[in-house]
Amino acid sequence: MPELQLLRPDHAPALLAFERExxxxxxxxIPDRGEDYFARFDQRHLALLAEQEAGACYFHLLVGSAGDVLGRVNLVDVADGAAELGYRIAERAAGRGLATSAVREVCRLAAAGYGLTALRAATTLDNAASRAVLARTGFTVVGRTRLSGRPGLTYLRSLEDSAAGAC
Structure with missing residues (x-):
């Protein structure tokens, strides 16, 4: 079973391979990260670690038994007890429930480990898999949005019951 790990400096090679693959x-x-992301990956990785150290974000990797990255689950823009949830799962690992289990674990960590009380998320209307993950993990639709010009939905998840393990 893959393990959820908080981003570390030594994750850089496996994370870069995940993003490229x-x-x-x-x-x-979702919008492409662009060439600059890959060209400046090392600097970007260090910047993410600095943001995490400052408590502004929490970046998690879903790591397989061989040390390969199977997914990411991030909490960004941490402020006032809330954060924005984002996640992506490798194509070869999609459809196995990994996103759902990783999001559930991050809900627990957000409440019990980071002291958060709510998470926000957004996805496009045409991303049925992401909408299903959010529904299965207790997020509710709270509005409409546009993501990169495409119609989408915004979600909210209270974490009041997540510290005890519910999600």
Whole structure:
């Protein structure tokens, strides 16, 4: 079973491989990161670690038994007891419930470990898999939005019951 790990400096090579291997797959449903992301990956990785150290964000990797990255689950823009949830799962690992279990674990960590009381999320209307993950993990639709010009929904999840393990 993959393990959820908080981002560390030594994750850089496996994380870069994950992003490169899945670039086209991710770009089909979310905006592409662009060439600069890959060209400046080392600097970006260090910047993410600094943000995490400051408590502004929490970056998690879903790591397989061979040390390969199977997914990411991030909490960004941490403020006033809340954060924005984002996640992506490798194409080869999709459809196995990994996103659902990883989001559930991050809900527990957010409440019990980071002291958060709510999470926000958003996804496009055409991303049925992401909408299903959010529904299964207790997020409710609270509004409409546009993501990269595409219609989407915004979600909210209270974490009041997550510290005890519910999600």
């Amino acid at each position: 899945n670039r086209d797959y991710f770009a089909a449903s």
